[in-house]
Amino acid sequence: MLSRLVEQHKVERFASLLDRADKVVLTAHVSPDGDAVGATLAMWHFLKAKGKDAHVVLPNAFPDTLSWLPGARDIVLHDNDAARAGELLDAADVVCCMDFNAARRVGALQEALVKSPAVKIMIDHHPGPEDFCSLVISHPELSSTSELVFRLVCAIGCWYDLSYESAVCICTGMMTDTGGFTYNSNNPETYYIVSKLLEKGVDKDDIYRRVFNTQSEGRLRLMGHMLSECMTVLQDYAAALVVLTREDFCKFPVNKGDTEGFVNMPLSIRGVIFSAFLREDKDMIKVSLRSVGDFACNELAEKYFGGGGHKNASGGEFHGTMAEAEELMKKALLEYQDRLVAARRANQDK
Numbered sequence: 001m002l003s004r005l006v007e008q009h010k011v012e013r014f015a016s017l018l019d020r021a022d023k024v025v026l027t028a029h030v031s032p033d034g035d036a037v038g039a040t041l042a043m044w045h046f047l048k049a050k051g052k053d054a055h056v057v058l059p060n061a062f063p064d065t066l067s068w069l070p071g072a073r074d075i076v077l078h079d080n081d082a083a084r085a086g087e088l089l090d091a092a093d094v095v096c097c098m099d100f101n102a103a104r105r106v107g108a109l110q111e112a113l114v115k116s117p118a119v120k121i122m123i124d125h126h127p128g129p130e131d132f133c134s135l136v137i138s139h140p141e142l143s144s145t146s147e148l149v150f151r152l153v154c155a156i157g158c159w160y161d162l163s164y165e166s167a168v169c170i171c172t173g174m175m176t177d178t179g180g181f182t183y184n185s186n187n188p189e190t191y192y193i194v195s196k197l198l199e200k201g202v203d204k205d206d207i208y209r210r211v212f213n214t215q216s217e218g219r220l221r222l223m224g225h226m227l228s229e230c231m232t233v234l235q236d237y238a239a240a241l242v243v244l245t246r247e248d249f250c251k252f253p254v255n256k257g258d259t260e261g262f263v264n265m266p267l268s269i270r271g272v273i274f275s276a277f278l279r280e281d282k283d284m285i286k287v288s289l290r291s292v293g294d295f296a297c298n299e300l301a302e303k304y305f306g307g308g309g310h311k312n313a314s315g316g317e318f319h320g321t322m323a324e325a326e327e328l329m330k331k332a333l334l335e336y337q338d339r340l341v342a343a344r345r346a347n348q349d350k
Contacts, residue, residue: 001192002151002154002189002192002193003189004155005139005141005142005151006137006139006148006151006152006155010135010137011152011155011156013135014121014135014137014152014156015156017094017119017121017135018047018050018052018094020093021052021092021093021094021119022052022053022093023052023053023054023088023091023092023093023094024047024052024053024054024055024092024093024094024095024096025054025055025056025057025088025089025092025094025095025096025116025118026040026043026044026047026054026055026056026057026095026096026098027040027056027057027058027059027089027095027096027097027098027106027109027113028040028058028059028097028098028099028100028106029059029099029100029105029106030059030060030105030106030107030108030109031059031060031062031286032058032059032060032062032099033062033063033176033177033260034063034066034172034173034175034176034177034211035099035144035145035146035173035174035176035177036058036062036098036099036100036145036173037058037062037066037069037072037075037169037172037173038066038069038144038146038169038170038171038172038173038174038176039098039099039123039144039145039146039148039149039169039170039173040056040058040096040098040099041056041069041070041071041072041075041165041166041169042146042149042150042166042167042169042170042173043096043098043123043149043166044056044071044074045070045071045163045165045166045169046149046153046158046161046162046163046166049161049163050161055074055076055088056071056074056075056076057075057076057077057078057085057088057089057109058075058076058077058078058109059077059078059079059106059107059108059109060077060078060079060107061077061079061080061256061257062075062256062257063255063256063257063258063260064216064255064256064257064258065210065211065214065215065257065260066172066211066257068210069168069169069172070165070168070169071165071169076088078108078109078112079108082108082112085109085112086112089112089113089115089116089118090112090115090116090117092116092118093118093119094118094119094120094121095113095116095118095119095120095121096120096121096123097113097120097121097122097123097124097132097133098123098124098145098149099123099124099125099126099145100122100124100126101122101124101126101127101128101129101130101138101308102129102130102132102308103130103132114132119134119135120132120133120134120135121133121134121135121137122135122136122137122138123137123145123148123149123152124137124138124139124145124148125138125139125140125141125142125143125144125145125147125148126138126140126308126309126310127140127298127308127310127311128308137152140310141187142187143174143177143178143184143185143187143190144173144174144176144177144178145173145177146169146170146171146172146173146174146177147170147173147174147190147193149170149173150162150170150193150196150197151193153166159196162200163200164200164201164202167197167200167201167202168202168207170193170197171194171197171202171204171207172207172211174190174193174194175204175207175208175211176211178190179261179264180208180212183292183312184310184312184313212261215258216253216254216255216258217253218252218253218254218255218258219254219255219258219259221252222244222248222249222251222252222254222258222259223262223265225248225251225252226242226244226248226262227265230242230243230244230248231266233266233269233272234333235271235272236337236341237274237333237336237337237340237341238271238272238273238274238340238341238343238344239272239273239274239275239276239333239340240266240267240269240272240274240275240276241275241276241278241326241329241333242262242263242265242266242275242276242277242278243278243322243326244259244262244277244278244279244280245280245322246280249280259277259279262277262288263275263276263277263288263289263290264290267290267291267292271344273291273292273293273295273340273343273344273347274289274290274291274295274297274340275289275290275291276288276289276329276333277289277290278318278322278325278326278329280322283319284317284318284319285317285318285319285320285322285325286315286317287301287305287307287315287316287317287318287325287329288315289301289309289313289314289315289316290312290313291311291312291313291343292312292347293343293344293346293347294343294346294347295312295336295339295340295343296311296312297309297311297312297313297314298310298311298313298314300314300332300336301314301315301316302314302316303332304316304328304329304331304332305317305318305328
């Protein structure tokens with residue numbers, strides 16, 4: 001059995017808002033990952049089965065490794081069709097904000113989201129939710145927003161209405177946000193949920209293969225280049241820094257999302273408990289941070305790169321040159337050096 005995490009008054013209001021709504025839009029953060037896409041599509045399938053006029057509007061493209069998910073082809077991308085995205089948000093009765101805790105996290109979609117007259121519901125597991133939604137259902141203690149979707153569906157008494165398609169999307173979101181259940185996944189109830197998804201016919205092994213073991217040749221070659229030429233190990237800081245520029249990407253035929261998971265790789269090096277990944281994008285430097293143990297990388301992300309996230313998984317961005325971003329990261333590492341080394345020592349003593 002699952003513990004009742006979501007307050008009953010929120011469960012009741014959530015059910016009431018969706019029951020009265022005809023048109024629902026579901027959206028998620030910029031550069032949506034497996035949990036964002038999985039949670040959003042899972043709720044979309046659930047609402048469609050309830051007869052709602054539901055649409056998924058995402059800020060931009062998601063990784064190709066998620067394109068097989070049921071319903072992925074029906075997603076409206078704001079950066080491809082801003083007019084259509086705006087029309088859907090303007091016409092919505094309810095907007096479900098999935099897997100993000102601040103309006104700015106949807107990037108260029110923010111203006112249309114904020115302007116929408118719809119009632120907004122936040123369904124998220126990131127700490128520090130901001131005040132832009134009428135109903136906030138936020139549980140940072142959970143493995144993923146997809147897990148929260150499952151709990152909400154059960155809380156409103158609709159477990160038997162959960163379709164196979166929704167179950168596949170939930171399992172994918174849970175799996176990707178825990179690295180295949182290798183971190184943030186020590187709660188026994190997480191595996192109870194997986195067992196219930198298996199009852200719906202989900203093939204967990206096939207999902208793992210599709211997400212983690214179906215890669216493009218370009219990704220593998222870029223990975224080798226990254227590990228060989230673009231990674232600096234800084235043992236004095238218990239850290240590693242990975243830098244990929246546009247020139248690096250030009251050398252390999254890569255797809256959207258082909259760098260997913262790169263930031264985690266240096267954490268397999270003995271003595272490294274913090275990994276920073278700087279990736280040059282069109283008009284910014286994307287920053288991804290990961291840590292293990294007691295070091296809170298989200299604090300560094302917020303202070304230096306205007307970001308945030310989870311204690312051990314966070315990110316941000318930098319507007320400037322790669323050289324400037326690297327200097328800022330080195331400044332951050334110098335400030336946090338003592339805490340990083342202490343966290344490594346504590347981790348080794350366990």
